[in-house]
Amino acid sequence: MAQKNGKTLVNINKLSKLFPVGQGIFGKADSFVHAVSDFNLQIKVGESVGLVGESGCGKTTTGKLITRLLDPTTGNILMDTEEGPVDIALLKGKEMKTFRRRVQMIFQDPYESMNPRMTIFDTVAEPLNVQGIGSMSDRETMVADLLETVDLVPASSFLFRYPHELSGGQRQRVAIARALIIKPDFVVADEPTSMLDVSVRTGVMNLMQDLADQFDVTYLYITHDLAVARYMCDRIGVMYLGKIVEIGETEDLLHNPKHPYTQALLSAVPVPDPTYTRNPIKISGGITKPVDPPPQCRFYNRCPLADEYCKTHDHPPRKEITPNHYVACYHA
Amino acid sequence: MTVSENVLDVKNLVMHYRTRKGPVYAVDNVTFHVGKGEAIGLVGESGCGKTSIALSLLKLLPTNADILNGEIRIMGDDIVPLPEKKMNKRRWRDISMVFQSAMNSLNPVFTVEDQILEAMLEHVPHLSEEEMNEKIDSLFDLVGLDPSLKTQYPHQYSGGMRQRAVIAMALSCDPDLIIADEPTTALDVIVQDSILKQIRDIQKELNMAMIYISHDIAVIAEVSERVGVMYAGKLVEMSSTENIFHNPIHPYTMALMSCFPSIVGEKTELVTLPGEPPDLLAPPPGCRFHPRCPYVTEICKEQDPDYKEHTQGHYAACWHPGGEK
Numbered sequence: 333m334a335q336k337n338g339k340t341l342v343n344i345n346k347l348s349k350l351f352p353v354g355q356g357i358f359g360k361a362d363s364f365v366h367a368v369s370d371f372n373l374q375i376k377v378g379e380s381v382g383l384v385g386e387s388g389c390g391k392t393t394t395g396k397l398i399t400r401l402l403d404p405t406t407g408n409i410l411m412d413t414e415e416g417p418v419d420i421a422l423l424k425g426k427e428m429k430t431f432r433r434r435v436q437m438i439f440q441d442p443y444e445s446m447n448p449r450m451t452i453f454d455t456v457a458e459p460l461n462v463q464g465i466g467s468m469s470d471r472e473t474m475v476a477d478l479l480e481t482v483d484l485v486p487a488s489s490f491l492f493r494y495p496h497e498l499s500g501g502q503r504q505r506v507a508i509a510r511a512l513i514i515k516p517d518f519v520v521a522d523e524p525t526s527m528l529d530v531s532v533r534t535g536v537m538n539l540m541q542d543l544a545d546q547f548d549v550t551y552l553y554i555t556h557d558l559a560v561a562r563y564m565c566d567r568i569g570v571m572y573l574g575k576i577v578e579i580g581e582t583e584d585l586l587h588n589p590k591h592p593y594t595q596a597l598l599s600a601v602p603v604p605d606p607t608y609t610r611n612p613i614k615i616s617g618g619i620t621k622p623v624d625p626p627p628q629c630r631f632y633n634r635c636p637l638a639d640e641y642c643k644t645h646d647h648p649p650r651k652e653i654t655p656n657h658y659v660a661c662y663h664a
Numbered sequence: 665m666t667v668s669e670n671v672l673d674v675k676n677l678v679m680h681y682r683t684r685k686g687p688v689y690a691v692d693n694v695t696f697h698v699g700k701g702e703a704i705g706l707v708g709e710s711g712c713g714k715t716s717i718a719l720s721l722l723k724l725l726p727t728n729a730d731i732l733n734g735e736i737r738i739m740g741d742d743i744v745p746l747p748e749k750k751m752n753k754r755r756w757r758d759i760s761m762v763f764q765s766a767m768n769s770l771n772p773v774f775t776v777e778d779q780i781l782e783a784m785l786e787h788v789p790h791l792s793e794e795e796m797n798e799k800i801d802s803l804f805d806l807v808g809l810d811p812s813l814k815t816q817y818p819h820q821y822s823g824g825m826r827q828r829a830v831i832a833m834a835l836s837c838d839p840d841l842i843i844a845d846e847p848t849t850a851l852d853v854i855v856q857d858s859i860l861k862q863i864r865d866i867q868k869e870l871n872m873a874m875i876y877i878s879h880d881i882a883v884i885a886e887v888s889e890r891v892g893v894m895y896a897g898k899l900v901e902m903s904s905t906e907n908i909f910h911n912p913i914h915p916y917t918m919a920l921m922s923c924f925p926s927i928v929g930e931k932t933e934l935v936t937l938p939g940e941p942p943d944l945l946a947p948p949p950g951c952r953f954h955p956r957c958p959y960v961t962e963i964c965k966e967q968d969p970d971y972k973e974h975t976q977g978h979y980a981a982c983w984h985p986g987g988e989k
Contacts, residue, residue: 386852529709559925600857602882606905
């Protein structure tokens, strides 16, 4: 089982994913959306890392690439195994099955991600069937135990119900149970609480954290909500048009943002306190689709600090400005 | 405060939906008012009756919904008994609404200009064509859109631009009251921030009354002067924004305030509220919040608490306000 020993679990190198657009019937696509481009990230064992950004910035695509629901265009994702780091794109057969056991995903919409014709027991036990773990009676005890752990008590009253009989919060707990039943090392959670109401959301957030400690799970937490990320993540990476523009430890990033985009994003988050006055930093324009983007900084068009140097140079490399705090900006 | 000083007075409003399983009391005995030029917020979780109140105020209810009791006075006149024809005259002119999904409230086959003109021709026909065009240009300016974009179709707009266009449309007939139902929920934070600022500025500039509906208490904190908190079809607490956030007395509001994460200030422990909101087909007897309330006693399980004034302008419906025994 995984332990917090500073070992790198997932190492993402120069990952890119291009989606073709403007494709003719026979012709090759002439332009591409650079959904994820030149993306680098190391995730350590036992850590929870957040990816935040506006819609369309490539967060979900990154999550899908890491779980190998999509294959990258270039670059690779190395996952730590007993035989050392292995490129997940090369996995086949038995190794792929092991990978699927080690990496799980929790989706945003608990109404859509479950088969309405399967009972809660079948839903949660399905990964066990696929992986061939335990006998039927073992599975029953495992599922019942886990349902109790995710606070669906008494488990016996939930086992043979269908998803439509549960509320949103309960369904998301089932989705969490399904992801954790085979004791994965790494869970990618794509906006797991954004469909839930506030009074229910806190419970699910706390549950995910407790389970991370209990099962030694490493999380990649994808969200658009910085306030939620603050409570869930050790480190936060801010994405803009397919690239991480800034990454650092949570409190450090929230209190000392260095990239102009992070600063604008943080200053735009409403604060639940009527006596607090924000000073929003105005940036022009809106997020666009990165179709064949020019080589210069992705944020160039909207950046309040942009100058000739940014225009004539490539997207800035990421540099470490304080320990563990990286920024990709020429002016940081 | 006398009745005539208020743009809107809602008294004991009861609205239910008829369903096959029985009536759903979506709005149950709600009383509040909105003064001239005042911005109030309504917060609550999904299914608590926020949008049902908005639809009742405009009488835009689906056919299976009935207003069973209560008054809705707009500038002193009760609109509940008004027939549809007369009500239609008052919509847009007296009271207008900005809906949550801007794409669904714009017609994709007409240009934005034509759609605003249509509303104006119906409700303010005394204006000349020139005046209307001028008005549309100035509205576009007001909401931060380039007037040259008015001849475009909704699909040519981005999400934020559409929401701005819908706000311009809601303003087109100079209403006394605007209801904004989650106007920024589908938008990204940076766009949301600039639209909220615009709405706030317009509301102050035109001194217009406004009801702002949202599930996001952070957004409500920024736009409203007074806040009403809803739970399971009932208004459980209403007071100045300051009081609701710093001095709440209903246990539901108290929990709501402490379970909302923020990116500023100390990172405090978030409180978890046990259970789930009730099913409105079979709401619990007594206070609807009692199964989840930490201060519950016998009386809460049996009798519904009255919604009454506790301190000046601070209303709440609770047997143990502030958690006192």
